[in-house]
Amino acid sequence: xxxxxxxxxxxxxxxxxxxxxxDKYSLRLYVAxxxxxxxxxxxNIKRICEEEMKGRYDLEVIDLYQRPSLVADEQIIAVPTLxxxxxxxxxxxxxxxxxxxxxxxxxxxxxxx
Amino acid sequence: xxxxxxxxxxxxTGIRGLDDITCGGLPKGRTTLVCGNAGCGKTxxxxxxxxxxATEFNEPGVFMAFEETADDLIKNVDSxxxxxxxxxxxxxxxxxxxxxxxxxxxxxxxxxxxGLFIRLACAIDAIGAKRVVLxxxxxxxxxxxxxxxxxxxxxxxxxxxxxxxxxxxxTGESGIDTLTRYGIEEYVSDCVIVLDHRINGQLSTRRMRIxxxxxxxxxxxEYPFLIDEKGISILxxxxxxxxxxxxxxxxxxxxxxxxxxxxxxxYYRGSxxxxxxxxxxxxxxxxxxxxxxxxxxxxxxxxxxxxxxPSQLMRNMRSIGLDLEQWVSPGLLQLRAARPTLYGLExxxxxxxxxxxxxxxxxxxxxxxxxxxxxxxxxxxxxxxTRLVDYLKYAGITALLLNLSSDGEFMEHTDTGISSIIDTxxxxxxxxxxxxxxxxxYIIKSRGMSHSxxxxxxxITDSGIDLNDSMNTNG
Numbered sequence: 198x199x200x201x202x203x204x205x206x207x208x209x210x211x212x213x214x215x216x217x218x219x220d221k222y223s224l225r226l227y228v229a230x231x232x233x234x235x236x237x238x239x240x241n242i243k244r245i246c247e248e249e250m251k252g253r254y255d256l257e258v259i260d261l262y263q264r265p266s267l268v269a270d271e272q273i274i275a276v277p278t279l280x281x282x283x284x285x286x287x288x289x290x291x292x293x294x295x296x297x298x299x300x301x302x303x304x305x306x307x308x309x310x
Numbered sequence: 311x312x313x314x315x316x317x318x319x320x321x322x323t324g325i326r327g328l329d330d331i332t333c334g335g336l337p338k339g340r341t342t343l344v345c346g347n348a349g350c351g352k353t354x355x356x357x358x359x360x361x362x363x364a365t366e367f368n369e370p371g372v373f374m375a376f377e378e379t380a381d382d383l384i385k386n387v388d389s390x391x392x393x394x395x396x397x398x399x400x401x402x403x404x405x406x407x408x409x410x411x412x413x414x415x416x417x418x419x420x421x422x423x424x425g426l427f428i429r430l431a432c433a434i435d436a437i438g439a440k441r442v443v444l445x446x447x448x449x450x451x452x453x454x455x456x457x458x459x460x461x462x463x464x465x466x467x468x469x470x471x472x473x474x475x476x477x478x479x480x481t482g483e484s485g486i487d488t489l490t491r492y493g494i495e496e497y498v499s500d501c502v503i504v505l506d507h508r509i510n511g512q513l514s515t516r517r518m519r520i521x522x523x524x525x526x527x528x529x530x531x532e533y534p535f536l537i538d539e540k541g542i543s544i545l546x547x548x549x550x551x552x553x554x555x556x557x558x559x560x561x562x563x564x565x566x567x568x569x570x571x572x573x574x575x576x577y578y579r580g581s582x583x584x585x586x587x588x589x590x591x592x593x594x595x596x597x598x599x600x601x602x603x604x605x606x607x608x609x610x611x612x613x614x615x616x617x618x619x620p621s622q623l624m625r626n627m628r629s630i631g632l633d634l635e636q637w638v639s640p641g642l643l644q645l646r647a648a649r650p651t652l653y654g655l656e657x658x659x660x661x662x663x664x665x666x667x668x669x670x671x672x673x674x675x676x677x678x679x680x681x682x683x684x685x686x687x688x689x690x691x692x693x694x695x696t697r698l699v700d701y702l703k704y705a706g707i708t709a710l711l712l713n714l715s716s717d718g719e720f721m722e723h724t725d726t727g728i729s730s731i732i733d734t735x736x737x738x739x740x741x742x743x744x745x746x747x748x749x750x751x752y753i754i755k756s757r758g759m760s761h762s763x764x765x766x767x768x769x770i771t772d773s774g775i776d777l778n779d780s781m782n783t784n785g
Contacts, residue, residue, distance in 0.1 A: 292419030303416035
């Protein structure tokens, strides 16, 4: 009986894992003005989203100069900062996102090497 | 056309003593680095800079904390008499805690710290801040990757602060070979203050030094400083020079026959008097007479006791007919007791000066200075006493120092070490003569007045001290 229970819970885990990978990604990219670094970061994240999460992501780009109060609310120090709101856990990925492998690690789409 | 040299504009800190040694405060509109070990008082110096600015100079301030939360900070400095909450409510102060997530940050390319700039700009603009403290900005190095970018960004931040025309303090933890752990002193080029918390012979003293102040005169010594219920106070005692005014007024020693040895008028006001003598020869009694006479004139007397408690002294003096207690409650006499081993020398000096500044006495008595000699740092003790005597002379306060010495040792290290700074020097000693052992008193020197060259027999009676005529009359 205990064997069965064990198997059940491991099935549960597998199911949850499947559900999680199917989860929608809720991403926010915070930039400061339309600098070349900002543009680079926007291009990079758009491309990565299309390549890796097509159809299951939700990306919002926010200019902190327009909404400075968000800097404190989101505890942003470095820009550009990409915040993965969902799925949990919350993650901050900083930089112009030109290193795709690191972005994928940050999004938990790749195991840490 | 004009020949006047202009110093850099400065921003008064309002911190006691700091404005004296910086000749007017921190460089206005620039950034000052305050660095030191953990617990040396960096954060407090930053907080006090803002509190004084907000309360005394009408300059609102922003405190950006990288280590403590606003609530913790408010609680921590509350015990030091700073009510930050009220200042925050009045929009004279803003406290912003920047939380750095140490684990959750992944670096994926080039970045800058514009987020921090935006945040700081918001905080500055919201209250029209003129002062900014960043405590401790080096925490960024622990929380963010890529030190190369961080360094470049910090350099940009300090330039930006200058453009914003705010006077800023940046704190930093001491490094091993550098002033700060990550060497940010390279970027703060205008003013660097080093705080230190040193243990010497099991005694700890806080010290402060201005390592650099571009374009300004400043004191270069290490200055002891205190943190007490009123915040920081730094005591720039050694900056005094020998330009005090010599006073002509004479004041009574409280013993008429002793006065008569000084031409009948007693000591000069504002002079320094040293009484040396062996144990139990009556030094404290002479001092007590002087204290009594001072209070009787309606003047204030401050006595530092290093070997007795106040109640012990008052009891002993009652036995020779002196009631010192009557002067304590009207606020004319203050007795302060402290063990010499309680603090370091610098701290003793700092505490004494502070007590003097608060009580504003006319006479200061130290009973006895010899108890410091156990510290076995004679050079430093001499320096300390010199500084205290200088300070008192400068303030026009009469100083009476007592020194315990053993018979026959008067000319040796202890007394001669400080005798050069003393105006009037009395010696009490036991004299064995004609089968008697008597106490003798004589004056070794008394600058600027005629004085007796006789050795007087000195007696302690139920009604105080009495001096017999010259000892050579009976032998």
